[in-house]
Amino acid sequence: MAKLQVAIDLLTTEEALALAAKVAPYVDIIELGTPLIKNMGSTVITAMKQAHPDKLIFADLKTADAGELEADIAFKAGADLVTVLGAAGNATIIGAVKAAKAHGKGVVVDTIGYPDRVKRAQEVIGLGVEFVELHAGLDEQWTAGYSIQVLIDEAARAGVPVSVAGGVNLDNVTSVIRAGAKVAVAGAAIYGAEDPAKAAKALREAIDAT
Numbered sequence: 497m498a499k500l501q502v503a504i505d506l507l508t509t510e511e512a513l514a515l516a517a518k519v520a521p522y523v524d525i526i527e528l529g530t531p532l533i534k535n536m537g538s539t540v541i542t543a544m545k546q547a548h549p550d551k552l553i554f555a556d557l558k559t560a561d562a563g564e565l566e567a568d569i570a571f572k573a574g575a576d577l578v579t580v581l582g583a584a585g586n587a588t589i590i591g592a593v594k595a596a597k598a599h600g601k602g603v604v605v606d607t608i609g610y611p612d613r614v615k616r617a618q619e620v621i622g623l624g625v626e627f628v629e630l631h632a633g634l635d636e637q638w639t640a641g642y643s644i645q646v647l648i649d650e651a652a653r654a655g656v657p658v659s660v661a662g663g664v665n666l667d668n669v670t671s672v673i674r675a676g677a678k679v680a681v682a683g684a685a686i687y688g689a690e691d692p693a694k695a696a697k698a699l700r701e702a703i704d705a706t
Contacts, residue, residue: 498673498703501525501554502696503661503683505634507532509540513547515687519696520548525577525679527554538573545574552576558606560584563591571599577626582607582616586623593624602626604659608633614650621656627678630654632662644668651675666698673706 502523504512516526526548528540545553555575559566563580570578580592582605592603605620607613608631617628630647644663651658652675659679660672672680682699689695
């Protein structure tokens with residue numbers, strides 16, 4: 497069964513906890529966005545795990561170096577999954593995976609900014625990561641002519657376990673899952689909605705019906 501991940505791109509622990517409380521019944525993975533972690537530090541990871549021990553807590557570190565060290569910090573704080581950039585060297589990914597194994601947790605490679613996301617996904621899956629995130633970041637999404645269809649097409653031909661992040665919403669989530677994504681990542685479609693719980697519930701139902 498495909499999973500729903502909420503990406504929390506808010507800036508304080510208080511705001512993040514308030515949003516998570518509303519949407520937790522409908523999501524499998526709670527992602528703490530990079531700006532949130534940079535602003536609040538690893539304490540936000542601990543606070544979220546304590547509030548939602550039954551959910552997978554995803555720390556979007558976007559690690560570029562010192563993979564084992566940074567992953568270890570997040571895992572000790574309560575993270576279940578951490579991200580390493582696909583643009584990082586294999587040694588960095590391998591280091592993070594080493595820390596994950598020590599804690600019984602997992603690593604996700606984030607392909608944001610990588611010129612050939614599918615090629616990198618196929619390269620890194622053998623390093624022991626849980627899955628690869630085919631990710632168009634906020635700046636890319638705001639570029640004229642951007643379409644999530646690019647990520648949907650990539651998911652369909654990746655041939656390895658992937659998630660899709662980059663404008664997932666109720667209009668396209670069915671296509672994302674049908675393309676083979678094991679996780680659909682929704683950010684603004686949930687936290688930007690007038691009723692985040694209702695938005696998350698609708699996404700959950702769409703995924704479960706696919």
